[in-house]
Amino acid sequence: MSDLRESLNKTREEFESKIKEITSSADIESLRVEYFGKKGKLTGVLRGMGSLKPEERPEAGKMVNEVRAKMEEVFAQTQSKMKAMESAHKLKREVIDVTLPTSFSGAGSRHPLNMAIDEICDIFLGLGYSIGEGPEVEYDKYNFELLRLPKGHPARDTQDTFYINENILLRTQTSPMQIRIMENQKPPIKVVCPGKVYRQDTLDATHSPVFHQIEGLVVDKGVTMGDLVGSLQLFAKKLFGEKTEIRLRPHHFPFTEPSVEVDLTCWKCGGCGCNVCKGEGWIEVLGAGMVHPEVLENCGIDSNEYSGFAFGIGVERTAMGRYGIDDIRLLYENDVRFLKQFK
């Protein structure tokens, strides 16, 4: 019993003098192993209890527990002191000078389609238009019926799409925005509406089942075809340069009368004919026309008092021309090597 007391005290004294010398968490860890580990010194002393007589054990147990508790307390204090000291050091060492110039270069770039949309919308903003947006999941009524494309109309065949149910579909054009705007706003109206549209189509270098359009709509008293032509001329020159001309070809859309398809002089060759315009000198960029009186009436606007024009610009085509992109698929593949070029 007195042997046990003696070796306990010796162990404790030695431990206490050693722990005073400690300067790091690594030291404290080796001290832990040296004393409290499986083969540690304190553990060894405790093992010696096995040889005590049974009546000595309760007292010895109490003594051992006291010493151990004391040692563990000192240990815990020193351990947390070390931790605090080391983290204070670390903070000091890793202090960040927020005034240093950054070397960060990981910022992404804007997508060419968004760049084209913004560029086009900016031009129209400058002409006093506002910007509207509407749902891609659209009522059949807005996408077709109120635009004079009743169910079963043959012109629907070229715009097949995904139907959510009989009356709701993925919009095939941004033209339903004409209806939405006119239902909610009375003339004068001057608005452009960019957005995604969907059509049953096979993906190739020039076609995609999902693409973008920008719808334009102007309704007021005395709006004429001349206003439409003038606005589009201005738009073409602002986007592709002063030399750009537009050409109108008669066309048919059920919701405009008269209707036209609008070509721009080729942005690559300027009109002489090249591989981009397939020798034509012209590239088709949009559809347009005077808003059909019935469409105005469908939205509660008096067609005797008001008239208007509308146009739909193909964004992909314009972006491809503007930035020299020769395959539409590049726009959807999210290849950073491609996207990085638009920084």
Ligand code: PHE
């Ligand atoms: N919505 C037509 C299309 O997608 C384009 C268009 C818009 C034509 C506005 C006339 C007026 O083909």
